[in-house]
Every structure is written in structure tokens, then in C-alpha cells.
Amino acid sequence: MVSTPTRHPRRRPAARQHSGSRGSSRVNASGNPAADAIAARPERKGVLGAFGRMWRFLEGSDRQTSGSSYYMILGATLALTAIGLMMVLSASSVESIANAASTVEPTDEGAIVFDFxxxxxxxxxxxxxxxxxxxxxxxxxxxxxxxxxxxxxxxxLVLVLLIGENINGNQNWIRIGNQSLQPSEPAKLALALWCATVLERKRGLIRDWKHALIPVAPLGGVILLLVMLGGDLGTAIILGMIMAAALFFAGAPMKLFTLVGLLGIAGAFGAILLNSTRSTRIQAWLRLNCESATDPCFQTNQGLFALASGGWWGVGIGQSRQKWNWIPEAHNDFIFAIIGEEFGLIGTLVVIALFGILAVATLRVARRYTDPFVRILMGSILVWLIGQAFVNIGMVTGVLPVIGVPLPFISYGGSALTFTLAAVGVLLAFARRMPPAVPGTAGPAVSSNQTSASDK
Structure with missing residues (x-):
């Protein structure tokens, strides 16, 4: 008896079974399993997904050129400067009219309002x-x-101490005709440039605390001392932040920051105790002397009233009530309070977001470079601009004591605006020459000092 073999039904190809079955996995089409795995990863929806996509856009991809970072830095800077001009006009008009009313000679009313x-x-x-x-x-x-x-x-800075003009207890200005120069502003940019140049030459010795501090600490300390002798503690703090940022981005040991930080805090307390105006401001920040006759909490309280009255959307441009001689220095140190009153919480968040875009774009450029000079200089300027903005906003909102630090790009002040924009010019110089990254890596394709274009 012969047995015949049993015939089995022909099986379909595996790929066809997957294509015909419901809920099957996607077939790799690119041939790169890693890329296909990332592409097949489900996108988060909702608020978290939107924030993730926004962060990936701001951070930039490995294949991205320098164009977007360049225009992000330039756009954020010009937007902040335009906001500053608009708010200086709004916040200073009342004070301009008040100053003109005290003069004997008749003047043009339109020129008075637009003076600042x-x-x-x-x-x-x-x-x-x-x-x-x-x-x-x-x-x-x-x-x-x-x-x-x-x-x-x-x-x-020496000339300021010899022939400078004293305003509100600070000897910080040199009068040149009808204009005035605040030398501590160009000193910020000069200190950042000098620290980056010196520390770049010590790249192999920076882990030794002696090489990290010398000559940065002695010569940088001279600038801090000259500013302190003029009575400007706020600017001295910003200069100290620039020096600390330069040492940090150069790779100085962390124990050095602990020691220098403790010495800096002790020096700041000494400067506060030796000056009655500073100690009064610290007491006002701690709400210890708000009931006194001089009311040192008046400026901070009026700034908080302006922010509170602005609500979500603000009272409208030019409609601030607190700028009518309620907030001292409304167009200068406390201009952020006027922004909050006239444009509300949304307006203040826009300003903070622009500073955030400037910070992210700067970091995006700096991480592409291997040249320590570029990284140190960009990091120092970044800490200067963003750190000063943080101090000013914290001062207006009551988080920090009032120390007289202007808001970059926005507060009134010719020297501050000019050299802040000059510092952004340095950032743009490196953004224009940002080396391309190797696909799939976060680092640069070439070092900045290996390209002839970036070293001109």
C-alpha cells in the first residue's frame, strides 16, 4: 500500500502577511534601523509634545547650519531693543514734562516729551x-x-573717580558736553574679551587653581575695586559674574568657585554694612523697615502694584498710572514694572522668552566650537546679558534687593545700550562662522581655529 504525501496549503510571504494584517508594524523603508526606530517613535501630543518640539527646534539639529542661530540672536536682540525704545518713550514722557515744567525758558512741548x-x-x-x-x-x-x-x-574708571559726576550716590559718569559716558559698561565687554584671551593661553594649566586665578583675579579685581570705589555695587556684581563665567567655561576646578564664592559673599556683606544706603535696601528687601518715615520699601511696593494692576493683558500702551511719579526710575531700573502694567503678564513673558531665545541660540553656537577662546568669550557674554536681566527682573519682582542694575536692551541708558549691542556683535561674529556638525554627532566637524575663515 503506497501512501501519498499530504499536500499543505502554500504559505504567503511574511511581508505580505504583515501588510495584510490589521495593526501590523511598519516596514523599514530607509534601511537604517536606528533612523526608522526614531521615525516610528510615537509623537507626544498636547502641551508636553508642543514643548518638546519647540525645544528641539531651539536646540537645533546636527545638520543645521549657522543661519538659524545667527538670525535667532539677531532677531531677539532687535526685538528687545525695539521694545526698549517703545517703553522708554512711554515711561519717560511724564518725567520729561515734569523736568521741563521746572525750567524757566519756554520749550517745545513735543521735543520735551520725546527727549529721552x-x-x-x-x-x-x-x-x-x-x-x-x-x-x-x-x-x-x-x-x-x-x-x-x-x-x-x-x-x-580712574578718570571717573577723578573728574566723574556723582548721581544718586554713585560716581559712575563722565560728562562730555551734553552727553555722558558710563565707563563701567565698556569695562564689561573689555573684561570678557581679556579673560577669554588669557584663559585660552592657559588651557593646559587651568586645572591648577594658581594658574586659573593669576592674572585673572588681580587685574580683574582692579576693575571691580575701581567700580566699588565709585559706589556701584550692582555693576561690581555683574563684573564678578563675568569673571566667574570665564573661569567656569575655561574648566577651572569647582572647589575654586566655592572658595571665591564665600569670599565674594563676605565682601558683599562688608560693602553692605559699611554703606548705610545699601544696608537700608537690604532691610527693605527683608521687610524690616517699611514702617519708617522714609519708607525705603516705596519703590519696590509701587513696582509690585504696577505688575499687579496690569493683570493678564495690561492696561494698554502709554496708559500706565504708576509712571506718574509713583515709581522712581520708571524708565530705567524699574522699566520692567511698566511693561507688566501696560502689557500685562503676557508682555512680561514675551520679554523673558526673547531673553531665553538669545540664551539658547548662543549656547547652540558655542557648543559647535572646540576653540576654548570662543567658548569662554561666548559664555562670559551670555552670563553677562542673561544674568543682568535675571537680577533686574528679580529686583523688580521683589525676589532680590534693589541694587540699581538696568535691564539689558530695554532700560534707558546710552552707554549700557551701545555696549550691550556691541557684545551681541561678538556673538554674531561667531554665529556667522559656526562650524557644521558631523551628521549623527553633537560636535563640530572642524575646530574653529582649523578654518581660515573663522580666524580672520
């Missing part, structure tokens, strides 16, 4: 021109300017 605005606009144009000029330079020129810039800064 015209001056700030002139310095904004000068700053933008200087920003564009510096954006065309390279690391070699910045290194060449480091030592002369530091020397000029020290000379100007």
Missing part, C-alpha cells in the same frame, strides 16, 4: 552699527583688542 526717546534712539543706532561692524570680525582681532581694551577700561 531721541537720546536712546541715537545710542541704539550707534550700537547697531557697532554690532554689525564687530559681527564681521574674527577671533584674531578680538584677541588683539583684549589687552588694549582692558587698559582703556582701567584708565576710564
Amino acid at each position: 526717546f531721541f537720546k536712546q534712539s541715537m545710542y541704539a543706532v550707534l550700537g547697531v552699527v557697532l554690532m554689525l561692524v564687530l559681527s564681521r570680525l574674527g577671533p584674531r582681532v578680538f584677541k588683539f583688542l583684549a589687552w588694549p581694551g582692558l587698559g582703556v577700561a582701567i584708565v576710564l
